[in-house]
Amino acid sequence: MKPIAIFRFSPGCGPGYFTAFLDARAIPWTLFAVDEGVTEPTDLSLYSGFAFMGGPMSVNDDLPWIPPVLQLIRQAIAHDAPCLGHCLGGQLISKALGGAVTTNTVKEIGWHPVCVESSPTARDWFGADWHRWTTFQWHQETFAIPIGAERILTGDACHNQAYVIGKSLSMQCHIEMTPAMIVDWCQDWKKENANSGSPTIQKPEQMLSQMPENLLTLNRVADQLYTKWLEGVRT
Numbered sequence: 001m002k003p004i005a006i007f008r009f010s011p012g013c014g015p016g017y018f019t020a021f022l023d024a025r026a027i028p029w030t031l032f033a034v035d036e037g038v039t040e041p042t043d044l045s046l047y048s049g050f051a052f053m054g055g056p057m058s059v060n061d062d063l064p065w066i067p068p069v070l071q072l073i074r075q076a077i078a079h080d081a082p083c084l085g086h087c088l089g090g091q092l093i094s095k096a097l098g099g100a101v102t103t104n105t106v107k108e109i110g111w112h113p114v115c116v117e118s119s120p121t122a123r124d125w126f127g128a129d130w131h132r133w134t135t136f137q138w139h140q141e142t143f144a145i146p147i148g149a150e151r152i153l154t155g156d157a158c159h160n161q162a163y164v165i166g167k168s169l170s171m172q173c174h175i176e177m178t179p180a181m182i183v184d185w186c187q188d189w190k191k192e193n194a195n196s197g198s199p200t201i202q203k204p205e206q207m208l209s210q211m212p213e214n215l216l217t218l219n220r221v222a223d224q225l226y227t228k229w230l231e232g233v234r235t
Contacts, residue, residue, distance in 0.1 A: 001027060001028060001048055001233075001235050002028070002046060002047055002048040002234060002235070003028035003029050003030045003046075003047055003048065004022065004027065004028070004029045004030070004047060004048055004049045004050070004051060004233065005029075005030055005032060005041060005047040005049070005050045005051070006018070006019070006029055006030065006031050006032065006051045006053065007032045007034055007040070007050070007051065007052045007053060007069065007089070008031060008032070008033050008034060008035060008053050009034050009035055009052075009053060009054070009055035009057065009065075009088060010035050010053075010054070010055035010056055010057070011035055012181070012184055012185065012188075013053050013054040013055050013056075013088075013181075014031075014053060014181070015029075015031070015051065015053055015176060016176040016177055016178045016181050017175070017176045017177065017178055017218075017219060017222055018051060018084075018086075018176045018222070018226065020178070021222065021223065021226050027230070029051075030047070034065050034069070035055075039065075039068070040065075040068050040069060040072050041072075044072070044075060044076055044079065044081060047081070047234075048081075048233040048234045048235065049081060049082045049083070049084065049229070049230075049232070049233040049234070050072070050073070050076050050081060050082070050083045050084070051083070051084040051085075051086075051089070052069070052073075052083065052084065052085045052086065052088070052089025052090075052092055052093065053086050053087075053088070053089050053176070054086050054087035054088045054089060054138070054174060054176075055087075055088040057088065058091075058101070058141060059088065059091045059092050059095045059101050059141075060095075060101060066092075069092060069096075070092065070095060070096040071096075073092060073093055073096035073097075074096050074097070077093075077096075077097070077165070077166065077168055080166065080167065081167075081234060082166075082167035082168050082169075082229060082232040082233055083168040083169075083170075084168065084169050084170075084226075084229055085168075085169070085170040085171060086171055086174060086175070086176050087138070087139055087171065087172060087173070087174055089170070089171075090143055090162070090170035090171045090172055091141060091142075091143045091170075091172075093143075093146075093168065093170045094143035094144060094145070094146055094163075094170060095143070097146035097147070097148075097149070097165065098146055098147060099143055099144040099145065099146040099147075099149075100143075100144045101141055101142070101143050101144070102141060102142060102144070103140060103141055103142075104139070104140060104141060104142040104157070104158050105157070106157050106158075106198055106200045107139070107140045107192075107198065107200060107201055108137035108138070108139055108155075108157050108158055108200045108201070109137060109138050109139075109189075109192070109200070109201045109202060109207075110136070110137060110138075110200075110201065110202025110203075110206060110207045110210075111134050111135070111136060111137075111202065111206075111207060111210045111214050112134065112135065112137050112155060112156075112157065112200065113132055113133070113134050113135075113155070113156070114132070114133065114134075114135050114153050114154065114155045114161050114173060115131065115132045115153070115154055115155070116130055116131050116132070116152065116153055117151055117152050117153065117154060119150065119152065121150050121152055121164060122150075122152035122153070124228070125152055125164060125169070125224075125225060125228050126152070126153075126221075126224060126225070127224055129224075130221060130224065133217055133221060134210075134214050134217060134218075135161075135173040135174070135175065135218060135221070136173060136174045136175075136177045136182070136214070136218060137155075137158075137172075137173055137174065138174060138185060139158070139172060142158050142159075142160055142172060143160055143170070143172065144160065145160055145163045146163075146165060148165055149163045149164065149165035149170075150163060150164055150165070151163045152164055153171070153173075155172075155173075157200045158172060160172060161173055166232075167229075167231075167232030167233075168232075169225065169228075169229050171225075175218055175221055175222040175225060176222065177215065177218060179211060179215065182207060182208070182211055182215075183208070186204035186207055186208060187204075189203070189204050
C-alpha cells in the first residue's frame with residue numbers, strides 16, 4: 001500500500017491518534033512538516049490519501065504555504081484521492097472547494113456535544129451506534145459546506161462540524177487528540193482565553209478532569225471514522 005501523506009502546520013498540532021491508528025494496522029504514512037519548511041509533494045500518485053491536521057493560524061492568513069496546499073487538495077479530490085481534514089485541515093478543504101471560512105459566533109474550546117445528522121450518508125460514516133457524543137474542540141472559525149458536499153455532524157455552538165464529499169471527510173472538531181496533546185494545549189489556554197467567561201470555553205481543569213472518560217469515546221469515534229475513510233484510499 002502506498003503511504004498516506006500527512007500535513008502538519010504547527011509543531012503542537014501533530015497527527016496524534018491518527019498515526020497510532022495507522023501504525024496499529026501497519027499502514028504506512030509520511031509526515032510533511034509544513035511548519036518546518038517542508039514543501040508539499042509534486043507527484044500525488046505516490047500516496048494513497050492525504051490528511052491535513054490542525055493549527056492556530058487561519059486559512060485566510062497570507063501565508064506562503066496556503067495556496068499550494070489548496071491546489072494540492074483540489075488536485076487530489078479531482079483525481080478521486082481521499083482527503084481527511086482536522087479543524088484547520090477541514091477549513092483548508094472547504095476553502096479549496098470554494099467554501100467560505102469565517103469567524104464563528106463563539107469560540108469553542110474543550111469537551112462539547114455533537115449530533116450525527118439523520119441521513120443515509122451520515123449513517124454510512126458513523127454506523128448505527130453513534131448519534132450524540134462528546135468531542136474535543138479548539139477553534140474560533142468555522143467552514144461553510146462546499147457545493148456538492150453533505151454535512152454529517154452538527155453542534156449547538158458551531159453547526160458545521162463535519163461534512164463529506166466523495167471519499168473525503170472534513171471535520172471542525174478534533175478526533176485525533178491524545179492525552180499528551182490535550183495537556184500541551186491546556187498550557188496555552190491563558191494566551192487565548194484569560195478574560196473569557198463564555199460557557200463554550202472550558203478551563204484547563206475542566207478539560208483535564210473530563211479527559212479520561214471522554215477520550216475513550218473520542219478514540220472509538222475516531223476508529224469508526226478513520227476505518228470508513230480508509231475504504232476510499234488507493235492501494
